[in-house]
Structures are given as structure tokens and as C-alpha cells.
Amino acid sequence: MVIVTLGLKRTCSRRAFSTILSVVIISAVVLAVGGAVWAYSQGAMTITAEDYAESVINMTDTISERFIIEHVGYISPIIDLHIWVFNYGGVDIEFKVEIGDETWPVDSNIWYGLASKEMDSIRLERVEIFSSGDELNIKVYSRRGNNAYYRFIVP
Numbered sequence: 001m002v003i004v005t006l007g008l009k010r011t012c013s014r015r016a017f018s019t020i021l022s023v024v025i026i027s028a029v030v031l032a033v034g035g036a037v038w039a040y041s042q043g044a045m046t047i048t049a050e051d052y053a054e055s056v057i058n059m060t061d062t063i064s065e066r067f068i069i070e071h072v073g074y075i076s077p078i079i080d081l082h083i084w085v086f087n088y089g090g091v092d093i094e095f096k097v098e099i100g101d102e103t104w105p106v107d108s109n110i111w112y113g114l115a116s117k118e119m120d121s122i123r124l125e126r127v128e129i130f131s132s133g134d135e136l137n138i139k140v141y142s143r144r145g146n147n148a149y150y151r152f153i154v155p
Contacts (some may be wrong), residue, residue: 009092062144069140069150070119079129085112085140085148086119094143097122099136111143130154 065088073082087093094111097104104124105112114120130136136152 026148029063058144061091062146065093065144065146066090066143067095067114067140067142067146068148069138072136072138072152074130074136074148074152074154078126081124081136083122083124083138083140083150084119085114085122090116092116094096095140097124098125098139098141 011081067085067087070084070086071082072084074080075082081099084096084115085095092113092115096111104122112120112122134154135152138150138152140148140150
């Protein structure tokens, strides 16, 4: 190609990229960006799916959790209260006992444990002395948030 400028002749040796080369470069950029977006979304969906699966498993454990207060016994001279809890559900439970505004075990990090299809007696020591005819509203609640109630009249 010859360019004439003000009467001077000069030869231009610069050439533009060919269209094929520019299409290849643009395609590589598009593929790289697309691959990065795909990898990001794949990772985010994996985390979301794992969280969802874990929450569903926890929910089924909560639904499968079944327990009742089978019996309550009170021996006034010893000032002990015995509570029999029966776990008839399909999962092991961890629970606390609440009578009025008192909770057992007292330590907030400790829970009673009870295996599936088992019954256990919980002995609450040093319970306040109740009079004959007093009504005790006993609540057993699990770590998963399920409750069992029992109304006990002191003999």
C-alpha cells in the first residue's frame, strides 16, 4: 500500500490483525470468563446443597424424636424427685428437666442423654420441700426443641 502525503511517498508496512486471529482471542476470553462463572456457581450450589441436606436430616431427626414422662415419684424425707422419661422415638435425645423456674442439670452445657427405645429415671436431688397437695408442672425439653409435660400432685 502506498500513501502519498504532501507529495512524499512512503510505504506502510503495518497490517491489522486478521479477523480469524481476533475471533480466536475473543473466543478464548469468553470461554475463560464462562469457565470462571461456571466454577463459582458450581461451588456455591455444592455448599447450598450440602446445607440443605443437613437441615433436612436435622428436621427428620426432630420429627422422629418422641419421648414422654412415664412416671414421677417424690419421697419427702429425702427431698428427691424421680422422673422416668421414656424415649419411644427413632433417635437418641438429649434433654433437660424444668420445674417452675428451676432447670436440671443446672449447668447450661450439660444435658441428660437417653438412647432410642430406652427408659431412664432421673433423680433430682435437693428439690425444695413440697406440701401434700401441691401441684408440680414438670416439663422435659430436648435439645431439638420438643417438649413433654406432666402434672404431678404431691401425695
